[in-house]
Amino acid sequence: MSSNIYCGGDLTAEIKTALDACAFVVTDDTVAKLYPEITRGAFAIPSGEKYKTTETLLSIIEEMRVRGVKRTDRIAAVGGGVVGDITGLAAALYMRGVEWVNVPTTLLAMVDSGIGGKTAVDFGGVKNLIGAFHEASDIYISSVFLNTLPPREWKCGYGELIKTCLLTKDAYAALCDTAELAEDADGIYPLVMRCVDIKKAVVAADPKEKNLRKVLNIGHTVGHALESLDGYRLSHGEYVMKGMMTEAAMCRDMIDAQFYGGYIKLLSAFTAAPRTTAKLLSEKAAFDKKNTDGDITVMFPVRAGEITEARIPRDEFEARYTAAIKELRSV
Ligand SMILES: NC(=O)c1ccc[n+]([C@@H]2O[C@H](COP(=O)([O-])OP(=O)(O)OC[C@H]3O[C@@H](n4cnc5c(N)ncnc54)[C@H](O)[C@@H]3O)[C@@H](O)[C@H]2O)c1
Numbered sequence: 001m002s003s004n005i006y007c008g009g010d011l012t013a014e015i016k017t018a019l020d021a022c023a024f025v026v027t028d029d030t031v032a033k034l035y036p037e038i039t040r041g042a043f044a045i046p047s048g049e050k051y052k053t054t055e056t057l058l059s060i061i062e063e064m065r066v067r068g069v070k071r072t073d074r075i076a077a078v079g080g081g082v083v084g085d086i087t088g089l090a091a092a093l094y095m096r097g098v099e100w101v102n103v104p105t106t107l108l109a110m111v112d113s114g115i116g117g118k119t120a121v122d123f124g125g126v127k128n129l130i131g132a133f134h135e136a137s138d139i140y141i142s143s144v145f146l147n148t149l150p151p152r153e154w155k156c157g158y159g160e161l162i163k164t165c166l167l168t169k170d171a172y173a174a175l176c177d178t179a180e181l182a183e184d185a186d187g188i189y190p191l192v193m194r195c196v197d198i199k200k201a202v203v204a205a206d207p208k209e210k211n212l213r214k215v216l217n218i219g220h221t222v223g224h225a226l227e228s229l230d231g232y233r234l235s236h237g238e239y240v241m242k243g244m245m246t247e248a249a250m251c252r253d254m255i256d257a258q259f260y261g262g263y264i265k266l267l268s269a270f271t272a273a274p275r276t277t278a279k280l281l282s283e284k285a286a287f288d289k290k291n292t293d294g295d296i297t298v299m300f301p302v303r304a305g306e307i308t309e310a311r312i313p314r315d316e317f318e319a320r321y322t323a324a325i326k327e328l329r330s331v
Contacts, residue, residue, distance in 0.1 A: 011142035023073035026087040071095040080106035081113035088119030092134035102136035105145040107157025111195035116203040146185035156237025164195040172304035215307040219244030225284035241271040249324035256303040273328035278318035
């Protein structure tokens with residue numbers, strides 16, 4: 001992977017220097033208000049997933065044109081996964097590609113979306129339908145931003161954090177040893193660092209998600225389908241956790257029994273079974289980018305450090321979902 005990643009507790013001075021060297025900075029309304037010193041002069045888009053649209057993307061590109069951004073300039077994103085995904089895509093498209101710097105400010109963006117160069121906007125009711133691979137040149141992961149994160153955004157970040165920790169036995173053990181996932185920037189920092197290392201390694205091995213990188217999609221087939229069905233009422237991380245829980249229960253017969261119990265218990269502290277019907281869910285999940293030959297693909301942990309893929313025909317997907325929901329509601 002080609003990005004330089006700088007990690008630390010408070011990298012405000014380094015971030016300011018990096019942003020000063022950029023011709024254009026994108027943030028969102030919320031981050032602009034919370035961090036006026038860092039985002040002064042930035043173009044602020046409205047906060048939230050419902051603005052991860054082609055309209056917002058074109059407004060960014062138009063502002064770049066008006067401000068005279070050149071092909072040799074760098075731009076930057078300061079914000080959560082939405083700002084990062086949309087700014088990265090603008091950087092990929094503007095004059096066929098300019099360099100960009102990413103400053104993730106949510107837990108979710110620090111452990112996942114901020115690293116790896118997957119950029120996108122939602123379109124036609126489908127998550128991330130329009131996108132490109134375009135890695136940031138520099139990424140600044142500064143846990144100081146976590147101090148202003150509301151409880152709900154912490155919870156969203158835990159979904160992707162748990163997902164990433166599942167990828168190695170050691171990280172999952174460290175996660176389970178962290179007695180409580182408290183909303184504490186310093187306490188969570190060691191786990192954030194582990195996730196950064198894991199994500200870096202996975203992306204380096206498979207930058208374009210041809211094979212290995214698919215392991216990062218645990219919970220995402222059901223999660224993305226729920227997100228679209230629900231009109232993005234909850235946050236991405238909350239849907240991912242619902243997806244992780246539901247996909248595990250759907251594939252229970254393929255999962256190590258001892259691991260399964262602890263995993264469902266861990267997720268139950270943050271989420272509950274979804275409420276949608278099997279038919280609606282399978283209709284949406286049928287659009288997932290991982291699918292092949294009409295089957296629906298889900299990624300799930302067999303045990304910590306061992307992630308596998310199941311390709312499930314649509315009628316079986318519905319039957320497994322119905323059984324899973326029944327089981328989860330009785331937990
Ligand atoms: N590119 C990838 O590989 C990848 C991976 C996972 C998720 N994603 C995408 O990431 C998005 C979700 O990211 P997110 O959860 O960061 O959403 P987000 O960007 O909408 O941020 C969530 C909320 O937190 C606010 N916020 C940001 N930083 C803050 C701070 N420091 N203090 C207080 N509030 C702050 C934002 O304004 C927003 O209201 C989804 O669109 C998802 O598809 C992308």
